[in-house]
Amino acid sequence: LRPRFAIIYDPVVSLIRRVEVFQAKYPKWKLRVYFLFYKDSMEEQRYLLDLKRESESFQKLISEKATLVFTETPTLSEGNA
Numbered sequence: 001l002r003p004r005f006a007i008i009y010d011p012v013v014s015l016i017r018r019v020e021v022f023q024a025k026y027p028k029w030k031l032r033v034y035f036l037f038y039k040d041s042m043e044e045q046r047y048l049l050d051l052k053r054e055s056e057s058f059q060k061l062i063s064e065k066a067t068l069v070f071t072e073t074p075t076l077s078e079g080n081a
Contacts (some may be wrong), residue, residue: 002029009036011047013054 006019023031037043 003031004029006031006033007036008033011035011037011043013047013050 008015019033037047
């Protein structure tokens with residue numbers, strides 16, 4: 001099965017991420033993706049809110065990772081046995 005078109009009428013971030021993974025996995029297959037939803041609709045607002053949450057989560061993850069403190073513990077090979 002080699003789809004050439006994908007029409008998404010319920011914009012869900014997880015589905016869109018799956019399509020992105022599919023495109024990354026099969027770069028030679030030119031897949032055209034179309035989104036169908038009304039402008040200023042509840043579906044659009046929900047999708048934009050989900051994208052915002054996803055972005056904020058990644059930003060929080062990046063900032064938390066930047067502030068992590070790693071401590072070194074001596075290993076057996078360093079003579080502390």
